Amino acid sequence: MLRLPQLKRLDLKYLDLSDNPITEISGEDFSEVSALKELKLNNLWIKEVPDYTFALLHGLTSLQLERNKNLTTFSELAFGQEVLDDADDFVLENLSVRGSSLSTLSEKLEVPFGQLIHLDLQGNLWKCDCNLKWIQKLQISEKESNHLRCYTPHLLHNSKLMELSEKYLVCQINKHYVGATIGVVSGCVLLTIMAAWIFLFVPKNPGKFIFVKDVNMSTAGYSALPVHMSLKDAS
Known part of the structure; x- marks a missing residue:
């Protein structure tokens, strides 16, 4: 396991850590480089972007997280809590997670992502369901959305997310949950019928x-x- 080395350059504006076998990143790694404007974290071994990773980078305008083949999780709090409600101070303009392995993103990111000038989500393993409807509301250029396609479900494989009708972006109900619910309801109905039959037809004082x-x-x-x-x- 290789973590990002502690960085201590308060005047650093550009940082490229791409193509290194780094497996974890966190907000602590960037606490001493708060002046960063451009950050590249391409082709790492990371599996997630955890909470508050970039929350202290208030001047960051460009962020690349491309070709991270193990990256499956991007926390809704990666940029902190405040930007989810009010993105007036969110200065990031360019974000790319192109060519990674993300399948979904939290709808709570709609506010900060809506501020971006360039957003590239192409080449990921997107699961096109109700959880990705919000992405269609974003202003993403044709150049940056041509390969923004569904990976699952099978019937939508390779479909362009930005062109899909809303009726296809649905979430399937858990079959086990439905079966359990039907079983409980049926049991209650049966018990009610039995209780009614006993009340109506069995003599009170035999x-x-x-x-x-x-x-x-x-x-x-x-x-x-x-x-x-x-x-x-x-x-």
Whole structure:
């Protein structure tokens, strides 16, 4: 495992760490280079861009995260919490994650991403469902969206995301969840029917019986008599 070395250059404006076997990055790595304007992190071994990675880079205008084949997660808090609600101080203009392995992005990034001049999301493994509808609202040029295509589901493979009708961007309901829900509902209905049947058709106070020997029969036998009858009547 190779982490990004601690950088301490408060006046550094340009940094290119591409093509290194770096496996992790974090906000601490850039805490001493807050003056950065351009950062390139291409072709690394990182799997995620975690929370607050770039939150301290208030002057960053260009960010490249291209060809990171292991990169599957881009945190909605990568630029901090504040920019999700108000992007007035968000100065980033160019962002590229081209050629990585992202399949989805949080809709909460719509506000800061909407401020970008250039956004390149092409060449990723996008899962085209309801979670990516918001990307269609962004102003992405044709040059930067021609290869912004679906990887899954199978029926939409290689379709252009920006040209897809909204009716295709749907999320499938979890079949196991649906089956469990149907089972619970069916069980409740069955119990309700059984309770109603018992209430309507089973006598509230069923008669009680005692058994009295029938002396008129040649063989031993007993007759059932209601308990409210006297034994004298029975004889």
